[in-house]
Each structure stands twice: as C-alpha cells, then as structure tokens.
Amino acid sequence: MRHALIAMRAIVLREALRFVHQRERFIAALVRPLVWLLVFAAGFRAALGLSISPPYQTYITYETYIVPGLCGMILLFNGMQSSLSLVYDREMGSMRLLLTAPLSRAWLLFSKLLGSTIISILQVYAFLFVAWLFDITLPGWGYLAVLPALVLGGLMLGALGLALSSFIKQLENFAGVMNFVIFPMFFLSSALYPLWKMAESSELLHDICASNPFTHAVELIRFALYVEVNGMALVWTTLATAVFMALAVWGYDPARGMMTRKG
Amino acid sequence: MSLLVSDLSFSYGSKTALDGVSFSVGRGQFAALLGPNGAGKSTLFSLLTRLFVTQGGAISIARHDLAAAPLAAMADLGVVFQQTTLDLDLTVRQNLRYFAALHGMSGRDADQRIDAALHRLGMAERAGEKARGLNGGHRRRTEIARALLHKPKVLLLDEPTVGLDAPTRAGLTQHIHDLCAETGVTVLWATHLTDEVRDTDQVILLHRGRVLADGRCGDLRGDRPLPAYFAQMTGATV
The missing domain is CATH 1.10.238 (Recoverin; domain 1)
Structure with missing residues (x-):
C-alpha cells in the first residue's frame, strides 16, 4: 500500500510540475472562460430573460447564471487537454514507462486522473477569484461546498478524456475530439442556457441536453455553489464517472494491445 | 534461467509477427537480440514489458511467470526503451x-x-x-x-544506441558488458548492428518472427566475420 501511495504522489506531482512548466496553458485555461463571462455574457444579458428557478432565490444576471457552466468548461477542456497529453505521452514513450511500473494499471491510471483533476480545480478557483474581482459573487460557503462537486465533475471529465485517449491512435486525430466531443458536450448542456429554455425551442434538443453527463456535472456544481445538493445530478455524475473509468481501464488493458503500433 | 521465453507467438490480425520464439538467458549473461528491421524485435519487447499480452507461449522473468505474477516480474525488470522516455x-x-x-x-x-x-x-x-x-x-x-x-535482475534495452555517434555507442556497449560482469544482471540487448556484439556474448538471431540461431557469438560465426554470418543467415546487409 505504501508503494502505491508513493507512486500516486509522484504521478500527481509530475502533473503539477508539467503544468507549472506550461504557463501559457494556465493562461489559456483562465482566459477562455473569462472571455465568455465578460464578453459573451454581457452581450447575451439583454437577449436572454431568466426566470427564477432553483437554486436561485432571486432574479440573477446572465453572468451569474453561466459561472457554473464556465467552471464545467474549465474541467471539460482540462480533462480533454490531459487526454491530449496522454496521447502525446504515448507517442513520446513516457506512457510506457508509467505502464511498466509494478502496480496495477487501474491504480496508475487513477493516479494520473487525480493529478489532472487537482490541476483543473486549481484553475476553477483562479477563475472564481477573477470573477469575484469583477463583482460576480457567490455565497461565501459556496466556494467551499463546490469543492466535492468539482472533484467529482473533474474526475468524470478526466476519465472521459482518459477513455478517449486509449482509443485515439495518433495526435492528429485529436482535432476530431474537439469537434465531436468537446463542442457538442458544451453546447448541448445547461452551461449556457437553462434546459427549460431549450425545451421552448425543441423538445428533442432538450432531451439530448438532459441526458448529457456534462449537464449533470454543471448542475451539480451550480447547486453546490449555493450550498445545495442536486441528488439527480449527483447520481448521474457518479454513474458516468464509473462508466468512463471502466472504459479507460478497458482501453488500456494490455490484452487489447492498444498501446503500441506494429513493431 | 533469469529470462525464459517459450514458444512465443504473436500476430497482428492475419500478419504473424512472432512464430514459436523460444530462448533463455542465464544470470549475468549479455545476450544480443540480433535481427534486421522488421524481424519482430519490437513486438518481442512489447510482450516482455507487458504492453502486449502474449497470444501463445510464456515468458518468465527472474522465475516469475509474466502472465501469472505480472507485478513481481515487472519489479525485477529494468527497461530502456528505444524512444527516449525522459521528461x-x-x-x-x-x-x-x-x-x-x-x-x-x-x-x-x-x-x-x-x-x-x-x-x-x-x-x-x-x-x-x-x-x-x-x-x-x-x-x-x-x-x-x-x-x-x-x-532489476533482468535489463532489457531496445536498440539503445540508435542515433548515437560511434565512440558513444562503443562506450555504452562497454559499460553494459561491465555491468553484467560486475553485478550479475542479465541483459537482453536488441540491435541490428553487429559491431556491438562480442564473441563471448550470446546471440539470438531473430528473422521474420522466428529464432534462426541461438548460441555463443564466436561459435556461431566460426571463421567468418559476424556481418558476413548475419548477411548469410538473413539475407540482410548490415
């Protein structure tokens, strides 16, 4: 057990060191949601009327509405970015080094996932801090209550990235992930507009959004920010995490031989 | 035996990469896995390092069966991959x-x-x-x-000298030979360069997924230089 924990700490630390070395990645991760918050939301404020719906007790501005969605966006992009780095690692061979360690593969993958989730969460807090500077504030306890929701959401999206990375053979294919995973997941969710609003224009789109795991991660975060638990979102997010993690372990199973190309 | 490979087979779909490969390497022995490009060396290394799982046959590392006790086997294995794996x-x-x-x-x-x-x-x-x-x-x-x-009790090196200049190659080869003699570590050194092999080394000649020859280099080559022997056996020039 001691061995496993030493290895986990080292893997998490390596993720952190890599992140520190990629300062532009941190800035990009912060600028992206801020552009949405300060530019997009300002433009849409007038166009979108929001009625009072849980967890909100009063009318809220559009900026306030999209904060949880943008927290989710950071987790989503970071989860995919870490999967991109896994494909890169595999091409560079350092994934081989990791997978030849005398520990179970599921543990090694989970450690990697935990490392990238911790990095994501630090970025979310940096974003919430900047939002606070721009007067977009949340209940004080919400900043603490959201932590477990961010951990679960981060693990879910990281596990999705991990699973995808096991099926992507080459780095070039990653553009497809952007188009076919990240954007649909983000836009077909409650990140930018409430689902009831979506239902007004299309029942079908509403149903798709409602079954999108990302929607549930965002709702889990939204309620947690107001110190409330959304039971349905919690169940969905937990289930999706388990499924994506199982897929990742399956994808990296040596019996399936996904790791190397012909030699 | 520190490294034991028995009747190993592996194929990518219909293409056979390894076909009934068997050999063993004793403690403290330097064994050169010699073969032209495409001989199956990389596939063999992927199997030895458990990146692939064997489809047929068995691998034993320091008396641990790789399929039955993978973690114990991996703990006794040191690997230098062909590509650099440094951060x-x-x-x-x-x-x-x-x-x-x-x-x-x-x-x-x-x-x-x-x-x-x-x-x-x-x-x-x-x-x-x-x-x-x-x-x-x-x-x-x-x-x-x-x-x-x-x-580790067994050290695998997959074409470790690729891209290095001649003096550096010679230095590394010398170093690993010394290591075998001094520490008793068993070495499997994959290469397609015959000048890295000494007469006292074990040579496992792999060609088109089969072991063509396995023995002491000096005995195998006889009076011929190793490149000539290699060319005669595989039809490949070095």
Whole structure:
C-alpha cells in the first residue's frame, strides 16, 4: 500500500510540475472562460430573460447564471487537454514507462486522473477569484461546498478524456475530439442556457441536453455553489464517472494491445 | 534461467509477427537480440514489458511467470526503451525520483540509489541539469541509470544506441558488458548492428518472427566475420 501511495504522489506531482512548466496553458485555461463571462455574457444579458428557478432565490444576471457552466468548461477542456497529453505521452514513450511500473494499471491510471483533476480545480478557483474581482459573487460557503462537486465533475471529465485517449491512435486525430466531443458536450448542456429554455425551442434538443453527463456535472456544481445538493445530478455524475473509468481501464488493458503500433 | 521465453507467438490480425520464439538467458549473461528491421524485435519487447499480452507461449522473468505474477516480474525488470522516455522539462534527478517513486522508493533511500546509479554511469555532476539540455549519449546514460535504480535482475534495452555517434555507442556497449560482469544482471540487448556484439556474448538471431540461431557469438560465426554470418543467415546487409 505504501508503494502505491508513493507512486500516486509522484504521478500527481509530475502533473503539477508539467503544468507549472506550461504557463501559457494556465493562461489559456483562465482566459477562455473569462472571455465568455465578460464578453459573451454581457452581450447575451439583454437577449436572454431568466426566470427564477432553483437554486436561485432571486432574479440573477446572465453572468451569474453561466459561472457554473464556465467552471464545467474549465474541467471539460482540462480533462480533454490531459487526454491530449496522454496521447502525446504515448507517442513520446513516457506512457510506457508509467505502464511498466509494478502496480496495477487501474491504480496508475487513477493516479494520473487525480493529478489532472487537482490541476483543473486549481484553475476553477483562479477563475472564481477573477470573477469575484469583477463583482460576480457567490455565497461565501459556496466556494467551499463546490469543492466535492468539482472533484467529482473533474474526475468524470478526466476519465472521459482518459477513455478517449486509449482509443485515439495518433495526435492528429485529436482535432476530431474537439469537434465531436468537446463542442457538442458544451453546447448541448445547461452551461449556457437553462434546459427549460431549450425545451421552448425543441423538445428533442432538450432531451439530448438532459441526458448529457456534462449537464449533470454543471448542475451539480451550480447547486453546490449555493450550498445545495442536486441528488439527480449527483447520481448521474457518479454513474458516468464509473462508466468512463471502466472504459479507460478497458482501453488500456494490455490484452487489447492498444498501446503500441506494429513493431 | 533469469529470462525464459517459450514458444512465443504473436500476430497482428492475419500478419504473424512472432512464430514459436523460444530462448533463455542465464544470470549475468549479455545476450544480443540480433535481427534486421522488421524481424519482430519490437513486438518481442512489447510482450516482455507487458504492453502486449502474449497470444501463445510464456515468458518468465527472474522465475516469475509474466502472465501469472505480472507485478513481481515487472519489479525485477529494468527497461530502456528505444524512444527516449525522459521528461525533458525535468532535471535528471527529478526524472529518476519519479521513476524511483513508481517503484515504491522515496526519501533518503531513493536519493542514495540515485546518487549511486548516476555515479556509476558517470552522470553525477549532471544531476541538476534539465534532460532537454543533455546530448543523446547522456540522455541514454540517464535512462540506463534510471533502469537500474530498483536493482532489476533482468535489463532489457531496445536498440539503445540508435542515433548515437560511434565512440558513444562503443562506450555504452562497454559499460553494459561491465555491468553484467560486475553485478550479475542479465541483459537482453536488441540491435541490428553487429559491431556491438562480442564473441563471448550470446546471440539470438531473430528473422521474420522466428529464432534462426541461438548460441555463443564466436561459435556461431566460426571463421567468418559476424556481418558476413548475419548477411548469410538473413539475407540482410548490415
């Protein structure tokens, strides 16, 4: 057990060191949601009327509405970015080094996932801090209550990235992930507009959004920010995490031989 | 036997990469896995390092069956991959610490082993340098030092001299031979370069997924130079 924990700490630390070395990645991760918050939301404020719906007790501005969605966006992009780095690692061979360690593969993958989730969460807090500077504030306890929701959401999206990375053979294919995973997941969710609003224009789109795991991660975060638990979102997010993690372990199973190309 | 491969077969779909490969390497022996490009060396290494799972046959590393006791087998195995697997943004010491932790070593114990391994490879004064700043030969030395940290009984090196100049190649080859003699580690050294092999080494000649010859290099080649023997057996020139 001691061995496993030493290895986990080292893997998490390596993720952190890599992140520190990629300062532009941190800035990009912060600028992206801020552009949405300060530019997009300002433009849409007038166009979108929001009625009072849980967890909100009063009318809220559009900026306030999209904060949880943008927290989710950071987790989503970071989860995919870490999967991109896994494909890169595999091409560079350092994934081989990791997978030849005398520990179970599921543990090694989970450690990697935990490392990238911790990095994501630090970025979310940096974003919430900047939002606070721009007067977009949340209940004080919400900043603490959201932590477990961010951990679960981060693990879910990281596990999705991990699973995808096991099926992507080459780095070039990653553009497809952007188009076919990240954007649909983000836009077909409650990140930018409430689902009831979506239902007004299309029942079908509403149903798709409602079954999108990302929607549930965002709702889990939204309620947690107001110190409330959304039971349905919690169940969905937990289930999706388990499924994506199982897929990742399956994808990296040596019996399936996904790791190397012909030699 | 430290490394035992029996009746190993592997295919990619309908293309057979390894066909009934068997050989063994004793303790402290330097064995050269010699074969032209495409002989199946990389596939064999992927199987030995458990990146692939055997489709037929068995592998035993330091008397641990790789399929039945994979973690025990991997703990006794050191690997130097063909591609560099160093994190270029980290220092030599940080790279080694990361690896040590993957093998359950930390703190003073890890640092002592790292110092000893770097000293042995003549890399002690470069411990604080970033891997990106090292030349090819020093990167390889770092990787070999790293592969020895957990005192493996079997060391696999997959074409470790690719891309290195002749003096560096000769130095590395010499070093690994010394290592075998001094520490008793068993070495399997994959290469397609015959000048890296000595007469006292074991040669396992792999061609088109089969073992064409297995024996002491001097005995196999007889009066012929090794390149001539290699060319005659495989039809490939070196």
